[in-house]
Amino acid sequence: MWRLQTLRLVSALGLNLRRTSAQRSREELIFSFQQFKLHFFCTLLLGESTLNDFWGPHCTNKCQCRNGAKCNPITGACVCTDGYQGWRCEEPCDAGFYGKDCMLECQCLNGATCHHQTGECLCAPGYTGAFCEEPCPPGKHGSLCEQRCPCQNGGTCHHVTGECSCPAGWVGPVCAQPCSFGSFGINCSQECTCRNGGLCDHISGQCQCTAGYIGERCQDECPVGTYGPQCAHKCDCQNGAKCYHINGACLCNEGFKGPSCQDRFCPAGLYGLICDKYCPCKTANTLSCHPLSGECTCAAGWAGLYCNETCPAGYYGEGCRELCACANGADCDGITGACVCAPGYIGDDCSISCPAGLYGTNCTSSCSCHNEISCSHIDGSCICKEGWQGVDCSIPCSSGTWGPSCNQTCQCANGAACDPVNGTCTCSPGWREEYCDVPCPEGSYGPDCRERCDCLNSDGCDPVAGICRCLAGWTGVHCDSVCEEGRWGPNCSYSCTCENGGSCSPEDGTCVCTPGYRGTNCRRMCPSGKFGKSCAEPCVCTNNGTCNPIDGSCQCYPGWISEDCSKPCPPGSWGPDCIHTCNCHNGAQCSAGPFLPSPPYNPSFPPYYLLSFIEFSATVQKLFGIDQAASQFNNPCFHDVINLLRLRTFPWK
Known part of the structure; x- marks a missing residue:
């Protein structure tokens, strides 16, 4: 049975449209179509059928699709499910691709493959993670990292193969076997170099020495006086006997016996082959005398052939062989080596100076200094601060000296004071610079040249007190007053010598004579025929x-x-x-005076000049055009004026 499901347009042919009218509104065009024809084919889609493996007319052709693919009921073409490809969907996606139409590319790493349908990564042995991007965690290996590593003693296994990488000192499939005797290190590839029976650590190669030997390779015997494992034991041999470095057995010198060579063959005080000689040693200072040779072994603090001499300076102990460990010139006790400190020092090794304020032997004396930097910790002599002197630093530096113990000479000039501490000069008024040897610059005066001269008509002022040095012809505190009549020169200090009412120049004293007089001092009258100022x-x-x-x-x-x-x-x-x-009578004329001939009459006329000029003025009220305005005047001068107007902006009224 078939069940009608839907009608669907598959194709359309002969679609013809004809526009019969159009209408435009304010903002858009409106078209209307009144007639068209449409030819189309319809395909009948049917619901599911028990005959879904067939296709074609009347479903007579059997589908060839595989792996769950469906075929088109009309054409028979296969529609593959995800992960498959081919005409019949018989092939999975190529390696590296998956999904619908095998179009998706796999994201797996480290040689992993991906599922052709879902894209899920299938990790190679030794890797894990969504994209197989991580090696197996420590202690795991193999496929899906499910296998446990078998490595021992700190060995690590390869995350893919599980092969063990052994640490230094171990070998074997699971790193369970230590290096064989004589080898050590990675893969037991290094050879041990221990001597004298020393054992080599199979991991580090460090030598474990047998009794009586030490050194990096057990190459050295124990130092004299020690024996045993790691030379940790001290020998107990006496009278110069040596001990065996392995077990500490004493090797006695001739004349001695006993486990520690402590017994003499001869009785005390005798020596020789038959013990018939008396020891020459000073008994109180002697430990023993050799039973065969009679050689003296001195007690601590004594030396010499017969032990009758104290240890030389700097040495102590038996045979005076030990060096004193004292500093700063101290001596030490010949027996114990205890330091005897020199004055000014204390401490076990005399390395500590006396505390401030103390000096002398054992630092028991107190300093008596004043104004001191310090006092000598040895003899108490005072080291004075700058600016002080004397045995107890109580005397200030004398004038002209400064510094520690006042041993520096001041360099200050021109009466400047010198600081007794640092020698700094404090300049007297009128001087400056480090040593006060440079006067104040022009225009200043006083301490540090801080004051400014207040002078007029002067040649500066005194750099010390600021007194103005007036120029010639001026006086007053500020040189602002001209010399009074009869005085001249700087500060008007000179008297004029002009006579006959003459005045002198206040600058240089030169006489300015009154009319009728001349000469340096205006003493001489004008010569005949001359008069007036300067004659x-x-x-x-x-x-x-x-x-x-x-x-x-x-x-x-x-x-x-x-x-x-x-x-x-x-x-x-x-x-x-x-x-x-005149008192002349009878028509007589009297002489007015002695007769003198008259000079010739020669009048002189002043020159006269004729000044002629023309003055005119005109007011222009309006101008309709410059050329028109120019034509209104016949005077050539006005044409020049109009030409000038052409070059300017002129506000006509």
């Missing part, structure tokens, strides 16, 4: 008239008058200034 004016008196040297006024010769004595007395008068009246 520079010529006299104009005629007819033997004389002029006043001061103002040039003429003193006329009798019979003449006027300013230049050029006019004779008027008729009827005569004498000086024509003050006398």
Whole structure:
């Protein structure tokens, strides 16, 4: 039975559209189609059937698809499920691809393969993780990292094969076997070098020495006086006997016997082959005398052939063979080696100086210094601070000295004070620089040259007190006053020597003579024919008239008058200034004065000039055009003015 499921358009042919009308609105176009034809084919899709392995007309063809693929009921084409490909879906996806149409690429690493349907990674042995990106964790190996590593003694296994990598000192499939005797290290590849029966550690190769030997390779016997394993035991042999380095047995010298060679063959005090000689040693300072040779073995602190000499300085102990361990020149006790400190030091080895304020033997004396840096821990002598001197540093430095014990000489100049501590100069007013040897710069004065001179018309001021050095012709505290009449020079300190009312220059004392006088001191009158200031004016008196040297006024010769004595007395008068009246009678004329010929009359006329000019003015009210305006004037001068106007912006009114 078939059941109708749906109708579906498969294809359409002959689709023809014809636009019959169109309408445009404000913002869009509206088209309407009134007629069209559409030819199409329909395919009938049916519901499921028990005959789903067939296709074609009347379902007569059997499908060839595999692996769950479905075939098209019309064409018979296979639609493969995920993970398969081929015409009949008979082949899985190629290696490295999976999924629908085998289009997805696998993401697996380290040689893993992926499932052709899901893409799940199938890890190679030794790897794990979603993408097989991680090696097996420590202690695991193999497929899916499920196998346990069998390695022992700290060995590690390969995450793929499980093969053990053994640490130093171990070999075997599971690292369970130590290196064989004589070898050690990685793969037991290194050869042991221990001597004298020493055993070699199979891991590090370190030698474990037998009794009586030491050293990196057990190459050395125990030092003299020791024996046994690691030479840890001290020999107990006496009288110079040596002990065997392995078991400590004593090897006695001739004349001695006993397990420790402690017994003499001869009785005490005797020696020789038949013990018939007396020992020559000083008994109190002697440990023993050799039973055969009679040689003295001195007690601690004594030396010499017969043990009658104390140890030399710097040595102590039996035979004075031990070096004293004392510092700073200390001696030590010849018997015990205890240090006897020199003055100024204490401590077991005399390496500690006396504390501050103490000195001498055992640091029992107190310093008595003042103003000191320190006192000598040896003899208590004072080391004075800068600026102090004397046995107890109580005396300040004398003038001109400074520094520790005042042993430095001050370099300060020009009366500057010197600091007794550091020698720094404190300059006197008017001086500067490190040693106060440079005066204040022009215009300043006083301590450190901090003050500014307040002077006018001066050559600076005194660098010490700031007193102004006035220029010639000036005086006053600030040099702001001109010299008073009769004084000149710097600070007006000189008196003028000008006479006859002359004044002197306040700068250099040069006399400025009053009219009518001349000379350095204005003592001489003007010569005849000259008058006025510096006698520079010529006299104009005629007819033997004389002029006043001061103002040039003429003193006329009798019979003449006027300013230049050029006019004779008027008729009827005569004498000086024509003050006398003639007393002549009967028509007689009197002489006005001594007769003098008159000079020729030669008048001089001043030059005259004719100044002619033309003055005109005009006011222009409006201008309709420059050329038109220019044509209104015939004067060539106005044409030049108009040409100038063309070059400017002019606000016409």
